[in-house]
Amino acid sequence: MRTVILRSIAPFLTSLMVLFSIFVLLRGHNEPGGGFIGGLIAASALAIYGIACGVAAVRRAIYFHPIAISAVGLLMSALAGVLSLFAEVPFMSGLWVYPHLFGVEVALSSVLVFDVGVYLVVVGAICSIALGLEEGDRD
């Protein structure tokens, strides 16, 4: 599988796909997309990178252990739910703020934090399985 062509385009393809996955994640609330789909796209991006350049390269690229990424995602999602307790509304109620950044109104919410958590869980979980399988006995 490690042809020169694949190896040359894999980094670009992967970066584009990860960028696209984040785009899909962020637009998810109003148009098709969301954390789950975004996570799957990012995971397949990393899978392409792994097939082309090897497991070690992927591990270097994502820096953290994939299970740790997954765990952080889960924690983030849970904490996004807990946030609402401090606003004296039931667990998991969505909270919204609309700050103006550089003159543009940006809608931020605890729901978005939750969705980012979902994204991280999915990326981390699938990556750890794929990398574990690809690595074979060489750990």
Added chain:
Amino acid sequence: MSAAAPATTLLVLVLPFLAALVAPWLTRRLGHNAAWVLALAPLAVFVRFLGFAGAVADGAAVTGGFAWVPSYNVSFSWLIDGLSLTFALLISGIGTLIILYSGGYLKGDARLGRFFSFMLLFMGAMLGVVVSDSFLMLFVYWELTSITSFLLIGFDHTREASRRAAVQALVVTGGGGLALLAGLLVIWNVTGVSQLSELFAHGDALRASPFYLLALLTVLGGAFSKSAQFPLHFWLPNAMEAPTPVSAYLHSATMVKAGVYLLMRLNPVLGDTVWWETLLPLFGGATLIVGTLLAVRQTDLKLMLAYTTVSSLGLLVMLTGFGSEHAIAAAVLYLVAHSLFKGALFMVAGLIDHETGTRDITALGGLRKAMPITFVAAMAAAISMAGLPPFVGFLAKEEIYYALWAANPWSLAFVAVAIIGNGLMFVIGFAVAIKPFFGAPVATPKAAHEGPVLLWLGPLVLGLTALAAGLLSPLSHRFVSSPMASAVAGRAETVTISVIPHLGMALLLSLVTVAFGIAAYRMLDRLRAGMARLLEAIGWGPDRGFDQVISGIVRLSVAVTRIIQPGRLDIYMTVTFLLIAAALILPMAIYGEWPSMPAWPEDAQFHELVVIAIVPIGLLAVMLARDRLTAIVSLGVQGFAVALIFMLFGAPDLSFTQFMVETLAVVILALVMTRLKLLASDHRPTGRKAVDLAVSLACGGGFMLYLLSVTQQPFNTALSDFFGAYSKTIAHGANVVNVIIVDFRGTDTLGEIAVVMVTALAILSLIRIRTPRPGLIADNDPDQPRADLGKAN
């Protein structure tokens, strides 16, 4: 209370957890001096709760909280009355001293930061147990104390004894926690309330209910396992494997009293029945006697104290079971006295161990000159434990005899039990406080000298508090004993006993106890030898029983696993798919509810038919493929076609997901194939192929029929109407699918992603399993580094 009060109380309740979070970092920077900073957290808790003392002493109960899951009537709410306040003050007060003590005790240990963290986590959990108003909150905190106790007992995890003790404590107390949950749910169902503060009005209804006994027994299961009642007492002495600060804090002063707390808390609603007044005194009395007898047998300072803790807990349960006015007052006084003197004595035992290098009482002597402050603290605690004036222990013992004395055989039996128990505790108390300090100095592994201030501060303060609580009894009664006794009894009570002895039966019984104690102290060595012989003759205790039960469970599960998991994947798959096919087809066959076949759609567009045609083509390719890789990729073709169908019929999110899942499925299947080193081609015999074909046809046909009959039902649009109408207005999102996932049903999603992560962990560990090398499991020698530790990532 001011308007900001609930928020402040919430902050105080999470403060120990926050402190636990920063503890490792702080300890890396400040070393053992981090103790001074970290102790501020429990101190702040202590001060905050002290602020409630005035209101609570006037008979008020402070409640507050936040809605948690209002649809199930579950809240995060607290109830602070005399009972919880006393416990909270003990937990935070002793906690402050223990954090300081830990700093001195584990000075220089690389794991000190983690230790502080665990201790503070436990503190937060324990505080939660005693202030919880909501049942579920109580249960969650209850199990948290079991888990943190597990972590602390197993702190020295390279030793097998620690690990065994930790698992044992977790199994016993965690199992008891499940019994408690069952009990609380029964009470919830019978009375319909989920808060302790509302429960008190439903006592009569509960006692009259046919489920009363069930509720009582399950609650007792929780309380008895946590508070180490006979025959579940064995985990507590084993828990002494933990570092001494843990023993002093968790396994004498606070956690083991959670069971007693629960009984006291529920006394107004579950008490005052024949069952309550029989079961509690019997188990408590048995625990009292067994505990003291086993304590006499020991020579290790910590183990001696551990067994007397068991017996003290028995005494408390026994008194709570009697339920009379004096018995409750006695239980309250004894609980406070015990936390003070036992915490102090444990810290003294740790101090002696720390400064001399041994805890064996037969190898210690003459430390009075070398360790004068420790000696003072030890004597103060021991006098309180022995029940001599003017310490608070004396008040407790007087009140115990007031409570128990009555001229009938039942009461007399318990008076005898109490005299033997108290007498033997007198012996142990003085054995710990006198033996190591008096007599000729004995050479110890380390040259004995006074410990640092961090170490002696705790026991000294606790010893002096015991003295002050006794001398200033009007004050301690007003703010601690009376409110607490009122909360336990469920009606206003006043505790009046003072250090000035009154002539009467109680004093006489006290004198008998002291005389018995002195006599027993003089014969301690002979008693110890006698007990040793007796135990050898019996030979078989609950501790060994625990091992038998555990190994029995392991053997049973091995046997069951052999039957239902023979280890051949093709058998699992065949059975699974056969069952799915049966579940789909059999109900339709039995009830004759076959769906009617749909007519061929007249308006089918050409491009739709093309996409649909791709599906069978992909499947045909799977079947005709010569090697597995081609088959896997062809399966992906079929999946993409389905994704296209989703897209055509207006489900872009679903289609999107399907595309990604198919892609990743192909990648992962291909990886699995190379990983398992399968042959490139399929080599099943024809007979086997026929069976597999039949099974898959049945499964696929079943799904088709099932989907047909589902779509032929009238479609209920209530949910989709709701989501469609409110997605934009309530949740600010136009994509209904995403809004459902992350907002309307966010809690479901949280559960699902937790499953995703746990599955990944499980798969990862399955991938990493290798044939075990001999000697890999035997890692009990900490000096022998494990070969595989460094390499695992």
